[in-house]
Amino acid sequence: MSPRAANSATPPPWWTPPCSRRSHAGDRRIGRPGCDEGTGPTDRIRTNVSPSRVSVRAVTTGSTQHLQRPAAELRWADDLTRLREQDTAPRPPGWQLSVDAAKRFIVGDPTLGIARKFVGDASLVDRALVSLATTRGLLLTGEPGTAKSLLSELLSAAISGDSTLTVQGGAATTEDQIRYGWNYALLVSEGPSERSLVPAPMLRGMREGKIVRFEEITRCPLEVQDSMLSLLSDRVLAVPELGEMVYAVAGFNVIATANTRDRGVNEMSAALKRRFNFETVFPITDFDAELALVEAEAQALLHRSGVPQAPPRDVLAVLVTTFRELRRGATDAGDALDRMSAVMSTAEAVSVAHAVGLRGWFLRGEAGDAADIVHCLAGTAAKDDPDDLARLRRYLEQQPPRKSGKAWKSLHDARFQLPG
Structure with a gap:
């Protein structure tokens, strides 16, 4: 049976058909369910309504090996299960883990065999978790590539068990993509109803009591950003077409991210800033920690790409x-x-590092080497500024001879492979 046929044959239990009385034919608000002749229409304000579409996962925890990038709650499902079983500490309302267990999921716990997932300041994770337990949103800011999105995903997976309620900010982002939209075929045939409503991540998060992620919020137009004000301050979303006020269930909150290099593109209003706690994510300062992270992530990506050999550690260094x-x-x-x-x-x-491993294996049938780094660096270094390619060329000419090791010599010898 097709999904459309299934929906028409057996409407979900939370859906209330519009009143059939002729006197109420134009009244399609939520809370007027086929009212009896003697009682008339009654208004209700819903505070916890299931989403208007059944959420179906395409995969389960046992079938993620062919996914390019599984969600955090799928990739580390065993860690979450282990922590839930061991977690006896008090939890904030609506959370699936206590604050301490959520922190251990992110920064690791060797006693339970849980690996560290976010390489950064552990006190930042503490502050982020405490902030999300309040009624203020959390805004992670910093340079691009500092794992802001990864941290927001891990926080969502630990708190809600679901990191997929995500809004990707951009110049084309509209309010419909944040709050709710409509199935226009049903809207024309039935008028505004719960069946024709298409909930966006913010509405779903409020109804289900989950964390909503708003990526690159400062890339959205100002009027779209300001649509978040009532959601963050009053914790309520009005659906005037249905006469409904959706109040946020315990557990709902918002994690936004913003790149410092986007500052000035669409500067946040002072009113919106007041509704967030700001946390800055800095680049990794420790060389060994950064090397270990690059090595582990490159190995995982190469494994998913069918490459059995990762570049040697000295090449990654x-x-x-x-x-x-x-x-x-x-x-x-x-x-x-x-x-x-x-x-x-x-x-x-x-x-x-991933590209170096792919190049070495698929072109020569061996692990990537330092010469492959030169071939793969140009597309990363020279993007907006053509002078960056000259800066990279100068670095490859001057710095490798001053360092010791076979990999550095190979990098220097391959400098002529840079384009241009």
Whole structure:
């Protein structure tokens, strides 16, 4: 049976058909369910209504191996299950884990065999969790590639068990993509009704008591940003077409992210800023921690790509050192460099490490080497500013000879492979 046929044959139990009385034919508001002749229409304000569409997961925890990027609650489902079983601490209303268990899910717990997922300041995770337990939203800001989106996904998975209620901000984002829209075929045939309503992430999060993620909020037009004001302050969303006020269920909150390089594109209003707690996510300062992260993530990506051999650790060390020095505009020895205008973030380093592994395996049938780094760096370094390619070329000419190791010599010898 098709989904449309199934919906028409057996409407969900939460749906209330419009009143059939002729005197109420034009009244399609929620809360007027086929009222008896003697009672007349009655108004109700709903505070906890199931979503108007059945949420069906395309995959389960046992079938994620062919997905390019499973959601956090699927990828680390075993960790979440283990923590729920061990968690005896008090939980904030609507949360699936206590604050302590949610923190251990993110920063790791060796005693339970839970690996660290976010490499950064553990106190930042503490502050983020406490902020989300209040009625204020959380805004993660920082340079691109500092794992703001990953942290918001992990927080959502730990708190709500669902990180998929996401709004991707952009110039084309509209209120319908944030609050709710309509199935226009049903809207024309039936008028406004719960069946024709299409809930967007914010409405679903309020009804179900879950965390909603708003990615790159500052890239949205100002009028779209301001549609969040009543949701964050009054915790209520009006659906005037249905005569309904949806009040947020315990557990609902919003995590927004914003890149500092987008500052000035669509500056947030002072009113909206007051409704968020701001936390800045900084780049990883420790070399060994960044190298371990790049190595682990590259191995995971290469495994999903069918590549059995990851680049050697010394090759990845060269890659991470190159990224860190170009990002800072200084070498580890303190010598000044031309700083790149490109981001050169840890996330970009992971992508380049993945590409190096793919290039080595699929072109030569072996692990990627330092020469492959040169081939894969150009597309990362030279994006908006053509001078970045010249800065990268100068770095490859001057810095590798000053460092020891076979991988650095291979990187220097391959410098002529840069385009241009």
